[in-house]
Amino acid sequence: MPHPTRRALLRAATGLPLAAAMATPALAAFPERTLRIISGFAPGGLNDIVSRAMAQALTPVLGQAVVVENRAGAGGGVGATAAARAPADGYTLWMGIVDTQAINPNSYRNLQYDPDRDFAPISLVAHFPFGVVVGPSQPRLRDFEAMVAAAKAEPGKLTFASWGVASTSHLAMERILRARGVEMLHVPFTSQAPAMQAILAGQIDCMALPAGGAESLTRDGRSRCVAVIAQRPLEILPGAPPVNTLGVDLQSGLWKAVYAPARTPAPVLDRLNAAVREAMRAPSFVEVVRQQGATPQPSTPEELADLGRSERVAWGAVVRATSAFVD
Structure with a gap:
């Protein structure tokens, strides 16, 4: 009669599926290696500046290096698609902006990602005038x-x-x-x-x-x-x-927020939300944001999700009014 394997014994002892049983230690140790923040725009612009400031502030909080990867093109769509398709393990973050999360879904006819389906919201960063x-x-x-x-x-x-x-x-x-x-x-x-x-x-x-x-x-x-x-x-x-x-009813500028790929485990998202909020209190990060005329605005994932949905409605009306569609 064959003897039960160690994995089978582990599964029976915990009453959990094998994948969940094996994943628990990994989640407890997260993160164990370098993380990356994907920026959908070229170096030198605001998204790159804020992404690098966030990476610098996150590194001591998480105890692992955080690097920035610029993936420019298609109004941020190239980077968004890359982030959406990355492994949902918490090691890839996405610096989304109003363009990628609210405007592109209204203006691009063949968008390769869905801002709701493909991303897990972590925290708002700031509104930049x-x-x-x-x-x-x-x-x-x-x-x-x-x-x-x-x-x-x-x-x-x-x-x-x-x-x-x-x-x-x-x-x-x-x-x-x-x-x-x-x-x-x-x-x-x-x-x-x-x-x-x-x-x-x-x-x-x-x-x-x-x-x-x-x-x-x-x-x-x-x-x-x-x-x-x-x-x-x-x-x-x-x-x-x-x-x-001056006779113009317009107050909104550009907002930025941190996301992870959808299906990232909830404990990892909780860890990342806490880390991002702590990073936004770092004097170096506060100063970078201040130099852009803004202040950090951390949020809950639910608040960020609500912002994305409301902004898609608002900017959709602007796209239609201006016929700003992209094939």
Whole structure:
């Protein structure tokens, strides 16, 4: 008569399926190796800056190295797809943004991921306000009203940049222009950094971009921030009025949040939520976020899930109004 195996005895003794019995020690020890944060955008932009600050702050909290992997393309869709298809073991995190989690599902006709089905929410990071910057090519556009007047005088002649069709930077600017009844020519770039370079070089007239990037463009005085997309004036962009005081009902900028692949075990998600929230209290992380005109906003997974659903509805209306669809 064959003797029972050690695994069979273990299964019988615990009354649990073998997979659950064998997984318990692994969960208790998590993490045991390097983790990665996938960023869906190229180095140099806000997503890369925040992802690297998060990785640095998470490393001592988790006791393991955390690295950033940039997977740019398709408005963040390349990185989102890679993160969604990664093993659901907690070692891959995704720095999602409003573009990837709320706008792309409305604008991309052949999206390769589902923001609800493919991701487990961990925590919101922050809402980052925008600044509207006019570059050195247009010294006459000294303020917001001058920009609007010039656009009305020559419809479609002034240009504005974004980091892609149907991106937050594109749709935010479209909402501002439509609210004031003016037209500009949209020039999309592959990411934030080359769009900013085009502004500085005088190739593009203006752009709506995160406040930290706007501040860096205006340091030498050649470019000007003529408005901010925020509920109140920003310390890092003094003198720039909120657009809601300029006849534009728009207050939302760009939010970022941490996710894991769907089906990541609940104990691992709990550990990651606690770790991310602790990392956001690190002085180094707080300072990076402050330099972008924001403050850390940790959340529960449920709060982040609710935010994603409500934002998909809100931005879906903007996509349809502007016909910002991507094949």
